[in-house]
Amino acid sequence: MTLISAEERGQPILRLRGVSKQFGAVSALADIELDIHPGEVVALVGDNGAGKSTLVKVLAGVHQPTSGTIEFMGKPVTLDSPSKALDLGIATVFQDLALCENLDVVANLFLGHELSPWRLDEVGMEVRAWTLLRELAARIPSVREPIASLSGGQRQTVAIARSLLLDPKIIMLDEPTAALGVAQTAEVLNLIERVRDRGLGVIIISHNMEDVRAVADRIVVLRLGRNNGTFPADTSNHELVAAITGATENSVSRRQARKQQEAQE
């Protein structure tokens, strides 16, 4: 495994140390360590219930961690509200997209960050919306239709477009390609690479190993709320699946542990 060391990457944008999150008796995240550097795409993979979405919500300020520290650009921060995270430059595309169905595409894109708050600049927002959607090769017939009339894929594109609007430092995408067609998926992957080349950090969550290996620089595996290893992008599917499901824990890991012990003796 040839991972680029942290020193070569420079200071991480985001640094998590010992982050835990408990929901009552259930510990959704335990002692998570994670570094995201500028210009790096980190894929978070794991089975259902591994804690990926919880981790994203902690970083987006939706949930507060029970313990642990989060450092952003080298300074410890408390992400106690979504607006705080957004203001720092942490943009998120949530799995449930978090769009307002009664509002049109333009209103959703600029929600909470409208141009000229006391006299909304509808023309300016609409032009910006079209430019942004063009960049994503979005197939959206009209930006003045309510979100309710859009298909799942179109909604996902709107959610992704919204995350890019505020010039964030880091983007988290929770299952960004789940509802997308072939062309749109390719566009999103292109987009992730473009965003990375601009020096942004990207966290992508996906169950699609092909997508993950296509764009990720590192693959971080979560299992049952804990770190379960970091892998380079060229790791074989077999190895990744093993880490995700924990299927090798019984045989391979125990064997390695025994060998190490024997070597020490």
Next chain:
Amino acid sequence: MDPKPEALDRGDSRLRHDEGLLGAARAFFDRVRSGDLGMLPVLVGLVVISTVFSTLNPVFLAPNNLVNLLFDAATVGFISLGIVCVLMLGQIDLSVGSMSGLASAMIGVLWVNMGWPLPAAIAAALGFGALVGLLYGVLLNRFGMPSFVSTLAGLLALLGLQLYILGPTGSINLPYASVLVRFGQIYVMPDWLSYLLALLPGAVLVYTGLRTMARRRAANLSSPGLSVLLVKALVLTAALLFAAYYLNLGRGIPWMFGLFVALVLAMNYGLTRTQWGRSMFAVGGNAEAARRSGIDVRRVNVSAFMLCSTLAALGGILASARLASSSQQAGTGDVNLNAIAAAVIGGTSLFGGRGSAYSALLGILVIQAISNGLTLLNLSSSLRYMITGGVLAIAVIVDSLARQSRVSHGRA
């Protein structure tokens, strides 16, 4: 080859381009069919109501009766305008009637009995209204107390306070010669001013419409076209001029109604053209999504409840002016339901996220027309309550059905 570059928003071949008057008409019918009823129920309702009541009693359409109707409509209208704000969030305020009654009692006690200057008494009543709204907002934000419950508790508590401060006499007469009572009963606009104001909306519509068109064209966006704009402005101006002419045959347009319309226009601007209004719609549509977009949902909640209670207090003050008295009856009976029914009939959804300030104006005209017509027929209040209750039920059914239709047409 194409000399005219395609507009930025007209690139998709699946989109039907509604252009000109025919296109506008087609888009309108599409909206209605999908359950986006807009002003239609109100217009139909007003036509039906005036036909029925004027056949039963021709006095109904007499100019002076309509002037009286506008005086009465304005007082409940203010309350209804506040209700629009809380309904927009999917919340409700059931205590607006009691709040208006308490405000009216405060005017009587502070101004007449204790001799405060009138502006101070009005400020105190409005300020107390704002405080009550703040309390509802905090109860919702801090304790997650459903507004249905907190305002139901408020209904009783505020009514108790009203009875308490009015004391054993239970009724205080306001001086007839005072500005407040004259505002509530007598002051009407001069004819020339009413015609001038009737011309204004059309002119503003054309002016802003032309400016928007120019800006959209400069930004390479399509625009709805001049003919639609002109027809809209013409119809509006003609209707307003006729209304002004007809009311001027009687006493004229009440200043109180003028104030109400001015507040409706201000609220409409706030809801449609400011960030605050956008966040109101967002919170009503999907509060969690709004929160994750960085909107301070708590502040939005508080602002809506404060506006609602303050406007209810204003409605109560003017209702006392209209009756020239502060009494134990003020704000009781059907005031609550009338205010809520007006907002719903006007097209503000009980489910949140949909509505407009105009729904208070249009809805209250319907409600007040019914109430006024029934009074002209000498029907007792027992019957009036039953009929108003029925109208509210029908309005909510229409709202529910329209909502289901919108969902199935993808326009929720």
